[in-house]
Amino acid sequence: MDHSAHHGSGMTDAERVGRDHGGHTAAGDASWGTAAQATAHCLTGCAFGEILGMVIGTALRWSNVPTMVLAIALAFVFGYSFTLYAVRKAGLGLKAAVRTALAADTVSIAVMELVDNAIIAMTPGAMDAHLSDGLFWGALLGGFAVAFVITTPVNKWMIRRGKGHAVVHAYH
Incomplete structure (x- = not known):
């Protein structure tokens, strides 16, 4: 039996990834639960990297800009590595x-980082807080x-279009 039609013959791996096992595109299958799951996955990687960077920069008494860049x-790095590992x-x-x-x-990481760092930067005193200060951790976790909350609808929109986490749908 020829399975080439089922597996998307002539498609690249990346194109095949965006298809479910029935050969239909994952676009349009964007529930809020799926979007929240994708966002939580992204948030996990972002949080590991963000916290590590903030802790390193703060512990080394770096100024705000190099700490935020790190x-x-x-x-x-952490966000991409989680997906790389899974696929x-x-x-x-x-x-x-x-x-x-x-x-x-x-896109998910970029939106998440933009929002998170804007919250931290706008929280009075958060950028000057030390690791032992509740303000440091409160601003970080609040961000x-x-x-x-802001990235979940972005992920829902992207998944519905067959973009973002929809491209890894076949691997989860």
């Missing part, structure tokens, strides 16, 4: 896995909460 860079484990080749992670996470 935190944002690490948020992207590599599912059997996707390294080059296709990198393309998939970039396609799945870039994550607001970023989650």
